[in-house]
Amino acid sequence: MNRFCLFIPGVLCLALAGPAHGLTPPPNGVVFTDLGDRVAVAVDNTSFADYYYKDVPRPFLYPIVAPTGDSIVRNYPMKTDVPGEPTDHVHHRSLWYGHGSVNGVDFWGETSKSGKIVHDKFTRMESGMNVGTLEAVNKWVAPDGKVVCEDTRTIRFYAADPTVRVLDFDIRLQATNGPVTFGDTKEGTMAIRLAPPLQLKGKGAQGHCLTSEGVRDKDAWGKRAAWVDYYGPVNDKVVGVAIFDHPANPRHPTWWHARDYGLFAANPFGIHDFEKKPAGAGDFPIEAGKEAAFRYRFYIHSGDTEQAKVGEKYKEYAAEKVEK
Numbered sequence: 539m540n541r542f543c544l545f546i547p548g549v550l551c552l553a554l555a556g557p558a559h560g561l562t563p564p565p566n567g568v569v570f571t572d573l574g575d576r577v578a579v580a581v582d583n584t585s586f587a588d589y590y591y592k593d594v595p596r597p598f599l600y601p602i603v604a605p606t607g608d609s610i611v612r613n614y615p616m617k618t619d620v621p622g623e624p625t626d627h628v629h630h631r632s633l634w635y636g637h638g639s640v641n642g643v644d645f646w647g648e649t650s651k652s653g654k655i656v657h658d659k660f661t662r663m664e665s666g667m668n669v670g671t672l673e674a675v676n677k678w679v680a681p682d683g684k685v686v687c688e689d690t691r692t693i694r695f696y697a698a699d700p701t702v703r704v705l706d707f708d709i710r711l712q713a714t715n716g717p718v719t720f721g722d723t724k725e726g727t728m729a730i731r732l733a734p735p736l737q738l739k740g741k742g743a744q745g746h747c748l749t750s751e752g753v754r755d756k757d758a759w760g761k762r763a764a765w766v767d768y769y770g771p772v773n774d775k776v777v778g779v780a781i782f783d784h785p786a787n788p789r790h791p792t793w794w795h796a797r798d799y800g801l802f803a804a805n806p807f808g809i810h811d812f813e814k815k816p817a818g819a820g821d822f823p824i825e826a827g828k829e830a831a832f833r834y835r836f837y838i839h840s841g842d843t844e845q846a847k848v849g850e851k852y853k854e855y856a857a858e859k860v861e862k
């Protein structure tokens with residue numbers, strides 16, 4: 539280790555450790571850097587994700603880098619020149635929140651008839667040694683320019699454990715422009731699109747899926763569960779990602795729009811599609827001036843579900859106090 543002396547009048551020479559050639563810089567927690575169109579998120583001097591918020595159909599996080607250094611999400615449509623990647627569903631942008639029917643407007647797809655979730659402002663951007671917090675206000679704008687509703691989302695990134703990557707995505711859906719109904723459709727909601735190796739089918743697919751109820755792989759679609767975990771080998775290292783549905787959420791345990799081609803989403807609104815109940819059974823109204831709050835955790839880990847102790851980690855999350 540390289541050392542140098544710091545001379546202070548009246549004090550003996552203090553030998554301080556300096557950075558030796560080739561050594562990794564010491565951890566410095568979660569650091570945000572606003573780049574104008576996105577916020578770069580670094581965890582312990584390593585890039586973890588960028589939060590894209592300007593000139594996009596809806597804000598999203600991309601890429602999502604596991605503790606192994608490998609991205610766990612599909613690159614398309616952010617990158618269109620990655621060999622072997624599927625190019626279906628252009629609206630599957632890495633990690634995002636959206637829904638297919640909000641007062642009848644589609645905030646899930648990306649067509650001429652779709653609405654956009656437009657970034658309004660950041661209300662908090664606070665780096666930290668153990669946790670960094672990003673808070674933003676967004677307007678849900680219909681194709682005709684009308685604001686249907688707003689959301690305030692708080693995303694926390696953790697640096698306490700170098701063997702995992704953890705982010706919390708808390709969102710308050712606010713009926714700021716009259717009553718709003720999140721409609722009964724499978725097209726939603728708290729979502730991630732996985733990299734091909736984590737898919738259950740398709741070119742390069744080697745993934746598996748397990749729910750808190752013990753349901754596996756393609757059978758997880760439309761089922762209710764407290765959490766769902768996908769895992770598989772990425773660059774010869776087994777990695778995974780689980781989404782946790784907090785027990786304080788409305789309609790917990792949620793239903794899962796968990797597809798075998800890599801889409802993976804918690805959706806508490808799509809009861810008609812998931813359970814074949816009458817149309818509208820899953821409608822979720824919010825009175826004018828009121829709001830509804832949902833909390834999710836993304837637990838990104840090495841190893842499979844058992845090795846990563848996903849069930850135990852969910853219990854720890856569920857026991858946390860809900861911040862007001």
